[in-house]
Amino acid sequence: MVTIKDVARVAKVSPSTVSRVISDHKSISESTKERVRLAMQELGYHPNYIARSLIKCSSHALGLILSRSTESAFSNPFFSEILRGIGKVAQKHQYTLALATAENYKDEAKQGLQMVMERRVDGLILLAPRVNDDLIRELSRNNYPFVVVGRVNGMQHHYAVNNDNIQAAYTAVRHLLNLGHRRIAFLNGPSEYTFCQDRYQGYCMALQEFGVAVDPRYVRNLENHHEDDYRMGKELLKQKPRPTAFFLTDDLMAIGVYRAVKEENLRIPQDVAVVGFNDDAFANLLDPPLTTVQIPIYEMGKTAAEMMIAVLHGKEVTPPQKILSSELIIRESCGAKAR
Amino acid sequence: MVTIKDVARVAKVSPSTVSRVISDHKSISESTKERVRLAMQELGYHPNYIARSLIKCSSHALGLILSRSTESAFSNPFFSEILRGIGKVAQKHQYTLALATAENYKDEAKQGLQMVMERRVDGLILLAPRVNDDLIRELSRNNYPFVVVGRVNGMQHHYAVNNDNIQAAYTAVRHLLNLGHRRIAFLNGPSEYTFCQDRYQGYCMALQEFGVAVDPRYVRNLENHHEDDYRMGKELLKQKPRPTAFFLTDDLMAIGVYRAVKEENLRIPQDVAVVGFNDDAFANLLDPPLTTVQIPIYEMGKTAAEMMIAVLHGKEVTPPQKILSSELIIRESCGAKAR
DNA sequence: ATGAAAGCGCTAACAA
DNA sequence: TTGTTAGCGCTTTCAT
Numbered sequence: 001m002v003t004i005k006d007v008a009r010v011a012k013v014s015p016s017t018v019s020r021v022i023s024d025h026k027s028i029s030e031s032t033k034e035r036v037r038l039a040m041q042e043l044g045y046h047p048n049y050i051a052r053s054l055i056k057c058s059s060h061a062l063g064l065i066l067s068r069s070t071e072s073a074f075s076n077p078f079f080s081e082i083l084r085g086i087g088k089v090a091q092k093h094q095y096t097l098a099l100a101t102a103e104n105y106k107d108e109a110k111q112g113l114q115m116v117m118e119r120r121v122d123g124l125i126l127l128a129p130r131v132n133d134d135l136i137r138e139l140s141r142n143n144y145p146f147v148v149v150g151r152v153n154g155m156q157h158h159y160a161v162n163n164d165n166i167q168a169a170y171t172a173v174r175h176l177l178n179l180g181h182r183r184i185a186f187l188n189g190p191s192e193y194t195f196c197q198d199r200y201q202g203y204c205m206a207l208q209e210f211g212v213a214v215d216p217r218y219v220r221n222l223e224n225h226h227e228d229d230y231r232m233g234k235e236l237l238k239q240k241p242r243p244t245a246f247f248l249t250d251d252l253m254a255i256g257v258y259r260a261v262k263e264e265n266l267r268i269p270q271d272v273a274v275v276g277f278n279d280d281a282f283a284n285l286l287d288p289p290l291t292t293v294q295i296p297i298y299e300m301g302k303t304a305a306e307m308m309i310a311v312l313h314g315k316e317v318t319p320p321q322k323i324l325s326s327e328l329i330i331r332e333s334c335g336a337k338a339r
Numbered sequence: 340m341v342t343i344k345d346v347a348r349v350a351k352v353s354p355s356t357v358s359r360v361i362s363d364h365k366s367i368s369e370s371t372k373e374r375v376r377l378a379m380q381e382l383g384y385h386p387n388y389i390a391r392s393l394i395k396c397s398s399h400a401l402g403l404i405l406s407r408s409t410e411s412a413f414s415n416p417f418f419s420e421i422l423r424g425i426g427k428v429a430q431k432h433q434y435t436l437a438l439a440t441a442e443n444y445k446d447e448a449k450q451g452l453q454m455v456m457e458r459r460v461d462g463l464i465l466l467a468p469r470v471n472d473d474l475i476r477e478l479s480r481n482n483y484p485f486v487v488v489g490r491v492n493g494m495q496h497h498y499a500v501n502n503d504n505i506q507a508a509y510t511a512v513r514h515l516l517n518l519g520h521r522r523i524a525f526l527n528g529p530s531e532y533t534f535c536q537d538r539y540q541g542y543c544m545a546l547q548e549f550g551v552a553v554d555p556r557y558v559r560n561l562e563n564h565h566e567d568d569y570r571m572g573k574e575l576l577k578q579k580p581r582p583t584a585f586f587l588t589d590d591l592m593a594i595g596v597y598r599a600v601k602e603e604n605l606r607i608p609q610d611v612a613v614v615g616f617n618d619d620a621f622a623n624l625l626d627p628p629l630t631t632v633q634i635p636i637y638e639m640g641k642t643a644a645e646m647m648i649a650v651l652h653g654k655e656v657t658p659p660q661k662i663l664s665s666e667l668i669i670r671e672s673c674g675a676k677a678r
Numbered sequence: 679a680t681g682a683a684a685g686c687g688c689t690a691a692c693a694a
Numbered sequence: 695t696t697g698t699t700a701g702c703g704c705t706t707t708c709a710t
Contacts, residue, residue, distance in 0.1 A: 001396070003703055014681045019705055027679055046456040050398055051703035053389045055686050057340070061437070066419075066426065080405075080418060087405065087440025091450070096459055098400070099436040101426025111430070117385040120435055226620045255621045262626055281565045282594045287601055342687055353697045358689055366695055390687035394702050 002045045011039035022047055061096040062086070062308055063121035067108040067128070068101075069190070077252075077280045078297055079127075082149065085301020086125060093309050109135035116144040123308050125149065130192045147308040149300055151194045159311060161303045161322045163295040165195050168326040169202025169247070172275045172293050176245045177210045179334055181273060185218040185236045185243035187229065187253050196221070199249055199277070218243050222253070229253040233260030237272070244272060245334070251276040251283045254290050254333075269335035279329055289331035296324045341384045350378035361386055400435040401425070401647055402460035406447040406467070407440075408529070416591075416619045417636055418466075421488065424640020425464060432648050448474035455483040462647050464488065469531045486647040488639055490533045498650060500642045500661045502634040504534050507665040508541025508586070511614045511632050515584045516549045518673055520612060524557040524575045524582035526568065526592050535560070538588055538616070557582050561592070568592040572599030576611070583611060584673070590615040590622045593629050593672075608674035618668055628670035635663045 004022075008015045013036060020028050021036040039045075053059050064086065066079070083097075090097050098121050102108035112135050115121045123145035129136060129152050139146045140158060148160040176184050186203050189196040204214050217239060222228045229248075233256055236243055246257055254276050261272050268274055268288055276283060276292035283290040303322055310317050343361075347354045352375060359367050360375040378384075392398050403425065405418070422436075429436050437460050441447035451474050454460045462484035468475060468491050478485045479497060487499040515523050525542050528535040543553050556578060561567045568587075572595055575582055585596055593615050600611050607613055607627055615622060615631035622629040642661055649656050 001703090004705095005703080015703090016682080016705075017680060020680085023705085029679060032679080046453075048393075048703055049457040049459045050389055050392045051686090052705080053686095054387075054393050054688090054703080055705050057686075059389055064438075066422065068423070083405065083438070084407070084440060087438065088442075091440060096454075097438040097440070099403075099422075099426065099438050101423060101430060101436070103427075114385075115435075118388040119385075120388045226624060230624050252621065256624045259624050259626050282591065285565060285569050285595045285598050287598050340687090343689095344687080354687090355689075355698080356696060359696085362689090368695065371695080387687050390702090391689080392702095393687080393704090394689050396702075 001048075002043045003048070004045075006043055007036065007039045007045050010043060011036045057119075058122050058312075059096070059098075059119055060094065061098045061121040062090055062305065063098050063100065063112065063115040063124040065108050065112050065124075065127065066099055066101045067105065068103050069105065069108075069128075078250075078278060081297040082127065082301035082304075085298040085303075086305040087301075089302050089305035089309065095305075095309065105130070105134075109138070113138055113144075116146075117142075122312050123147070125304050125308055129153075129194050131194055131197060132192075145308070145311050147304050147311065149304050151198060153194055157320075159307050159317060159320045161300050161307060161324065162195075163300060163324050163326050165198035166202040166205070168277075168293045168295065168328075169199040170206045171202075171328050172277070173203050173206035173247055174209070175291070175328060175330070176247065176273055176275060176334065177206060177212070179245075179273065181245040182210075182212050183215070183218060183241060183243040184212075184245045184247055186220070186247045186249075187232055187236075187257070188219065188221050188249045190223055191221045196249060203247060226252060226256050229256030230260050231256075233257040234263070237261065237264045237266065246272065246274045248274065248276045251278045251280040251290060251292055254283070254286055258286060269333055273334040275328075275334060283329075284331065286333070288333050291331045291333045292329055293326050294329050295326040300324055340387075341382045342387070343384075345382055346375065346378045346384050349382060350375045396458075397461050397651075398435070398437075398458055399433065400437045400460040401429055401644065402437050402439065402451065402454040402463040404447050404451050404463075404466065405438060405440045406444065407442050408444065408447075408467075417589075417617060420636040421466065421640035421643075424637040424642075425644040426640075428641050428644035428648065434644075434648065444469070444473075448477070452477055452483075455485075461651050462486070464643050464647055468492075468533050470533055470536060471531075484647070484650050486643050486650065488643050490537060492533055496659075498646050498656060498659045500639050500646060500663065501534075502639065502663050502665050504537035505541040505544070507616075507632045507634065507667075508538040509545045510541075510667050511616070512542050512545035512586055513548070514630070514667060514669070515586065515612055515614060515673065516545055516551070518584075518612065520584040521549075521551050522554070522557060522580060522582040523551075523584045523586055525559070525586045525588075526571055526596070527558065527560050527588045529562055530560045535588060542586060565591060565595050568595030569599050570595075572596040573602070576600065576603045576605065585611065585613045587613065587615045590617045590619040590629060590631055593622070593625055597625060608672055612673040614667075614673060622668075623670065625672070627672050630670045630672045631668055632665050633668045634665040639663055 004015045004018045007018045021033050100111040102111050126148045129148050129150040131153050151162050220232050266272050276290045279292045279294035283292050307317050343354045343357045346357045360372050439450040441450050465487045468487050468489040470492050490501050546553055559571050605611050615629045618631045618633035622631050646656055
């Protein structure tokens with residue numbers, strides 16, 4: 001392994017001079033810089049990131065946890081899109097992204113905590129906060145730096161970026177109500193996630209505004225697999241009276257629901273209207289194209305990473321909680337546009 | 340920060356003893372172990388991963404590059420599934436996963452090289468090898484450890500895990516030929532990837548076997564977005580004579596193609612048969628359910644990570660190149676089953 | 679403008 | 695069984 005000492009020897013300077021050349025220190029003469037750089041090139045030297053981390057007391061890495069449940073609840077396009085945003089910013093600031101995978105929530109919390117405790121990462125970006133989140137509680141108890149993508153229940157002092165889930169769901173459901181729908185089914189994700197809770201709240205708000213009671217028979221929390229979307233869609237369509245519209249917490253659900261509707265010999269949008277969430281790349285290609293809520297996933301990822309890095313650099317971050325807004329993209333899965 | 344010295348002081352032993360307790364060294368008496376562990380708990384001590392890495396000359400991390408193009412070429416379900424496999428194994432062996440994101444290939448190569456050169460990672464797992472891959476060439480030239488998921492062109496000495504792309508494509512196309520199709524369109528990914536090359540080869544082999552000439556008008560290499568799948572599907576359907584079947588290099592393409600077929604007032608499978616690739620979770624929920632090639636993505640990820648870690652531990656890995664087999668899942672998008 | 683020396687937190691010979 | 699010591703590769707005072 002080529003070290004700073006080797007370079008020093010070849011360039012006939014001291015190790016500290018080499019170190020100063022690496023960080024482009026002002027008080028080193030151009031000629032020495034040249035000489036040292038030449039030696040580095042000649043020897044194929046590259047600074048050892050670990051040695052630097054040790055002395056700087058910083059791994060220069062951001063932690064991320066991909067849980068089996070996060071993955072399914074959030075659906076894949078969401079995950080890879082937010083990752084792209086986070087990665088972009090991390091790259092810009094020369095931060096490494098450390099990814100831990102976990103099979104369940106307990107594991108997720110353990111892995112996350114371990115990453116910060118062992119100093120593998122300087123801070124954590126959390127992707128799917130729960131209504132009662134152990135990991136978040138532990139992190140803030142120990143003052144480990146973290147940024148949440150989503151809303152945290154009952155905590156003031158933390159950093160977070162989120163989209164306006166309540167408002168978004170409200171707008172989507174209002175759209176259906178405006179079109180005359182009154183029996184609106186809601187296929188939501190697991191209720192332990194705050195974003196699912198928020199979307200449910202938006203759903204309720206809209207119904208309430210139109211004087212429609214929330215009928216629990218029309219609301220489902222899906223745990224996992226896309227087969228369930230299909231099954232639940234079928235089940236809801238068999239209810240009497242059957243819902244005339246579906247609000248989905250994820251565009252991916254539309255594939256199963258579309259199929260369920262067709263199998264019941266019903267048509268979209270004539271018999272059943274559908275609104276999705278996320279505006280995945282394929283939403284426009286479904287038949288009929290899916291009306292859905294577009295949220296700035298990539299932007300959220302970028303913002304979360306920017307916040308995290310700013311916090312780690314001791315900068316003041318205001319406001320500590322940022323909400324990015326979403327937009328309802330109206331296509332053809334609900335029929336005519338509302339006036 | 341709580342260090343090993345603090346623990347030593349509290350437990351009234353030397354730092355080396357504490358170190359030995361951490362690694363559960365045999366020659367430490369139970370009573371001392373107890374005492375030290377108590378002190379660790381009391382002080383909230385956690386071993387500093389970076390300091391350990393420095394002395395061990397190993398970051399205990401595996402590098403992974405998520406390129407914008409990898410992402411789209413491979414499609415998302417593929418990526419997150421292979422990540423799950425890799426993560427599972429990494430976690431088992433206490434390896435960190437370091438993820439770099441890149442916008443294009445040049446960047447990808449640069450990032451990958453940097454990760455190993457700076458010792459941020461001990462080795463690299465490469466996800467979408469190209470026909471002429473600079474990164475792979477550089478890595479092997481410098482003897483940096485890496486494992487490839489896919490096939491590498493013209494290289495003997497490297498580790499790789501792959502699925503049988505040629506065979507898989509051959510089987511899929513043969514299935515269509517057996518059903519009587521002779522004009523079979525192929526929507527492939529960018530030809531710079533070896534896996535696309537291989538699938539093309541399998542496609543040609545099957546046609547050849549049936550004495551059907553490969554007609555370039557029916558073969559397309561798609562670069563990127565799902566909108567293209569739809570557009571290309573449309574375009575191919577307008578050809579005279581029009582293809583009676585589609586072979587897709589990715590299930591996600593089916594969404595756009597299904598739409599294109601419907602818009603031309605054609606039916607699947609009566610007028611046009613479709614075979615996909617990957618067996619994504621939603622393939623079974625399309626209308627009609629998609630016949631597709633199922634490849635063991637999760638297994639491939641696990642295998643690649645196991646290989647990488649074995650190599651890093653200096654173990655002999657035989658065979659250095661592993662091929663996992665795939666299976667054609669016959670559903671309803673091609674009509675009656677072949678005899 | 680440059681060098682000498684100490685030390686980041688840990689491990690691993692070598693002693694005892 | 696345990697302690698002493700040196701050092702991993704780098705940065706950073708403090709000298710010069």
